Amino acid sequence: MGGPEWVTAVNLIIWTGLVLWISRLDRKIRDLERER
Amino acid sequence: MSSSWAAEAAAVFVKDWRCELRTRHAVATLALFALTTLLVASLVLGPIGNDAEMSRRVVPVLVWLIVLFAAAAGLPRAFVHEEESRTAIALRLAARPSAVFAGKLVHIATLVAAIEAIVAPLAVALFDLRVAAAAELVAALAAGGLAIAAATTLLAAIVAQGRGASTLFAVLALPVLLPALALAVAATRVALTGVAEGNLLTLLLLYDGSVVVAGFLLFPAIWNP
Amino acid sequence: MKRLLALSLWLWMAVVIWAAFHWAPLAAGFKGESSRILFFHVPVAWVSFVAFMTAGVESVLYLAGRRDPRHDRSAAAAVELGQVFAVLATVTGAIWARIMWGSYWNWDPRQSAIVVTMLYYAAYLALRQAIADGPSRARLSAAYAVLGLVVSPFLYFVLPRLGFSLHPEPVINAAGKLEVESRMLAVLTASSLGFTVLFYWLHALRRRLGAVAARRDEGVE
Numbered sequence: 001m002g003g004p005e006w007v008t009a010v011n012l013i014i015w016t017g018l019v020l021w022i023s024r025l026d027r028k029i030r031d032l033e034r035e036r
Numbered sequence: 037m038s039s040s041w042a043a044e045a046a047a048v049f050v051k052d053w054r055c056e057l058r059t060r061h062a063v064a065t066l067a068l069f070a071l072t073t074l075l076v077a078s079l080v081l082g083p084i085g086n087d088a089e090m091s092r093r094v095v096p097v098l099v100w101l102i103v104l105f106a107a108a109a110g111l112p113r114a115f116v117h118e119e120e121s122r123t124a125i126a127l128r129l130a131a132r133p134s135a136v137f138a139g140k141l142v143h144i145a146t147l148v149a150a151i152e153a154i155v156a157p158l159a160v161a162l163f164d165l166r167v168a169a170a171a172e173l174v175a176a177l178a179a180g181g182l183a184i185a186a187a188t189t190l191l192a193a194i195v196a197q198g199r200g201a202s203t204l205f206a207v208l209a210l211p212v213l214l215p216a217l218a219l220a221v222a223a224t225r226v227a228l229t230g231v232a233e234g235n236l237l238t239l240l241l242l243y244d245g246s247v248v249v250a251g252f253l254l255f256p257a258i259w260n261p
Numbered sequence: 262m263k264r265l266l267a268l269s270l271w272l273w274m275a276v277v278i279w280a281a282f283h284w285a286p287l288a289a290g291f292k293g294e295s296s297r298i299l300f301f302h303v304p305v306a307w308v309s310f311v312a313f314m315t316a317g318v319e320s321v322l323y324l325a326g327r328r329d330p331r332h333d334r335s336a337a338a339a340v341e342l343g344q345v346f347a348v349l350a351t352v353t354g355a356i357w358a359r360i361m362w363g364s365y366w367n368w369d370p371r372q373s374a375i376v377v378t379m380l381y382y383a384a385y386l387a388l389r390q391a392i393a394d395g396p397s398r399a400r401l402s403a404a405y406a407v408l409g410l411v412v413s414p415f416l417y418f419v420l421p422r423l424g425f426s427l428h429p430e431p432v433i434n435a436a437g438k439l440e441v442e443s444r445m446l447a448v449l450t451a452s453s454l455g456f457t458v459l460f461y462w463l464h465a466l467r468r469r470l471g472a473v474a475a476r477r478d479e480g481v482e
Contacts, residue, residue: 004282004294011278019271025466026267032473190408194401198392208388208405211381215415222423239419246411254404257324261397 041138044131048139053146055117065110066151073102074158083164088229091165096224099159100180100217106151111188112205114144115196133256137189141251144192145185152177168230172237176227179240180220186244187212190251193258216243270462274455277448285448295360298353299445304453306350306375308460310417312343313382315464317410320403330475331468333399336406337389338467340382342460347379371421378416381409 039047056062077098084090118124127136156177159165167173187209195205219240226233281300288296316339323332354372355365366372385405392398 007297008279008282011282012275015274015278016271019267022462022466023267026462029466029469029473033469190404194388194404197397198388198401204387204391208384211377211384212408212412214377215412215420218420218423234423236423243411243415247408250408250411254324254407257400258404261400 041132041135044135045138045142048127048131048136049142052114052140052143056143056147062110062113062147063150066106066147067154069109070102070106070151070155071158073105074155074162077102078162081163083162085160085163085165092225092229095159095163095165095228096221099155099224100221102155102159103148103151103181104184104213104217106155107148107184107188108206108209110151111144111147111184112192112195114140114189114192116192118196128259133259134252136259137193137252137255140193141185141189141248144189145182148181148185148188149178152181165228167228169227172227173224175237176220176223176240179223179237179244180216182244183216183220183240183247184213186247186251187216190247190254190258193255197258197261212247216240216247219243267462270455270458273451274459277452277455280448281452285444286442288442288445292361295357298357298360300448300452302350302353302357303449304456305346305353307453308456309343309346309350309375309378310413311457312339312346312460312464313378313409313413315339316343316382316385316406317413320406321410323399323403324407328396328399330395330399331472333403334471334475335464335468336403337386338464338471340385340406342463342467344379344382344386346456346460347375347382351375351379370423374416374420377420378413381412381416385409 081090081094084094115124118127131139156173160167191205191208191212195208198204219236222233223236223240226236277300281297285297285300287294288299316336319332319336319339323329323336326332351372354375358367358369358372359365385402388405389398389402392401
């Protein structure tokens with residue numbers, strides 16, 4: 001197991017990925033709302 | 037409405053008991069399940085009241101499992117027969133929702149009290165229990181019984197509307213009853229051993245009160261589409 | 262959610278993550294670095310409670326008002342997300358339990374309580390599945406969610422305190438004094454805030470998706 005830097009980095013990568021994914025979902029839903 | 041709220045509630049209560057005494061369906065189911073499980077437990081365990089450790093650890097939860105099991109088997113149909121026999125419409129016209137709830141709540145509470153009145157003395161006799169504080173035991177049984185009655189009345193109404201089976205009732209009821217039963221089991225243990233464990237009955241009664249109030253507030257919405 | 266808000270949330274939690282591992286001290290009585298998990302475990306558990314309370318409030322608004330289906334969709338969305346966060350709380354708790362006491366599960370009152378909570382709201386979702394008619398489904402599940410406003414506080418705050426608990430003393434004890442060192446509290450609060458905003462973002466998305474689906478169903482009919 002790596003030190004705190006390694007754990008922090010992993011968490012940041014996961015968090016960034018999560019935010020990007022949710023942002024994409026947001027955009028998709030906005031498109032669905034617009035087409036109706 | 038010319039009749040008073042109390043009169044309407046009393047009328048619902050009387051009607052439910054009259055129906056019950058005619059068919060004896062719920063009472064029979066409750067008694068059957070309670071006595072069967074009690075006797076099986078007694079057969080297997082014997083007079084465990086002699087053993088202080090068993091008294092403390094096993095007996096309280098055993099008593100409440102028996103009561104719960106019997107209630108879950110015999111009570112959920114409280115509203116179903118109403119819907120099936122089409123008397124529900126007449127009932128909606130004849131009484132206010134809160135009066136219907138009150139009448140049914142007291143009816144179910146008396147049914148639960150009846151099971152406990154059978155199970156408790158028999159358990160004391162069969163298991164040879166030493167009861168340190170009889171008043172505490174009665175209080176625990178009453179408070180726990182009220183929780184079962186209040187939750188059952190409310191949830192049975194929900195399930196009856198939703199065309200659900202009694203399996204749905206069990207699914208809905210377990211999480212609601214678990215906190216109450218945990219408290220009731222602990223309170224029963226206190227009554228048997230005489231060793232205090234904090235303000236369990238107070239918390240249990242608080243829970244009961246909250247569920248009853250929630251029931252009164254929610255029943256009109258459940259009862260009237 | 263606006264681009265700026267999303268960016269702010271990302272930045273906020275990025276700082277929280279850094280602070281959790283580099284700035285906040287370790288808690289006394291915890292094995293090694295394991296107390297760091299608190300900064301994720303506690304907020305996530307808290308957010309599940311917030312979610313279930315939101316479902317209860319939306320259900321009250323549904324029943325007491327004009328029976329607006331938007332409140333119903335909001336309640337259902339909140340419950341679904343509440344379950345997700347409850348699962349996260351359970352998992353992070355179990356990991357930490359493994360580190361601290363050697364086993365993932367102890368049926369400690371707090372672990373048991375979160376399981377019962379998940380059963381409660383699984384029952385909510387089961388109830389919704391069992392009713393075909395929209396308004397009836399909304400009305401009856403709303404009643405159950407409102408009952409949840411009574412049951413949940415008992416499960417989250419009363420039940421865990423009964424009897425022996427392996428869980429450490431709650432952050433704010435009976436006397437109201439703060440047992441936790443101020444830096445830890447700061448990170449804990451900041452993390453809770455971030456997760457709460459994250460919940461409301463996801464909640465809004467789930468609500469809006471439900472609205473689109475509902476409009477689509479209406480169109481078909």
